[in-house]
Amino acid sequence: MALDIALLHAVVAVAKAGGFREAARMTGSNPSRLSDAVRRAEEQLGVRLFNRTTRTVVLTEAGRALMSRLMPAMNEVDAALDALNNFRNTPGGTLRLNVPVSAARLVLPSIVPGFLERYPDIQLEVVAESNVQDIFRDGCDAGIRYDDHLEQDMVALPIGPRSQRFAAAAAPGYLAKHGMPQHPRDLMQHRCLYGRYATGVIADWEFENGDEVVRLQPKGPLICSIGAAMDLTVSAAVAGVGVVYLFEDWIKPALNDGSLQPILPEWWQRFSGLWLYYNDRRLIPAPLQAFLDYVRELNAQQQAG
Known part of the structure; x- marks a missing residue:
């Protein structure tokens, strides 16, 4: 039975994504077009x-039986087409990365422009989220995580x-009104602006000075979802609402221009970078291999410098 390969691709995309809307987002199509393709595939095959x-x-049940045989075959087709990149002057194709919001905001901006300039035929799609998910769930090729979130059986490259x-x-005006904390525990008497994970867990504030570690459960007037919404806590801190505790690079512009004043810098806790x-x-797709090589080159330059 002959079936248009485009229809097969649509069926596989919907099966992988678990829905038309998500499949459309992953493939750059639209839900109605994918729905029509699946309908035509079912009509030609004679089964739902x-x-x-x-x-x-x-x-x-028929769909599961088809996918069990079809997905491996389609992966081989994709791999065969990707192998043609070896005959191109520059690799092309799509690279999908699953990253934390902090990586998209603080790390990738110094990497992505140069990478895309060097490889103009590569389309980079960044899936940024606060939840730690399996990178392959959304058809991603690689992920960026902190070391405590690395998955087993993965190769890790510093980035x-x-x-x-x-x-x-906190803002100078806030500190003039409420006083400068002298110890992390003093923050329990302040208006804290903090984050909550998607699981519902409040992120602790942890401080470290020598051998002393202080962990606090912040309290205050503003709670934001961990991720891009944390920009709101920074804006609120600048406006004098309370104290914010975030990645240093996230609030560095406000520290540099004086709209925020550092609190207890000798207690700021260090943590290792991203991977x-x-x-x-x-099989490593050519766009991913190009990105790996580019990151390794940047790492070598950083070590040399």
């Missing part, structure tokens, strides 16, 4: 591949600064 409701799209700090700060990780037991 998905059970659809207003909220879910789930493979039928970005190797050491970072948390930094506490780019990937599974080297899979």
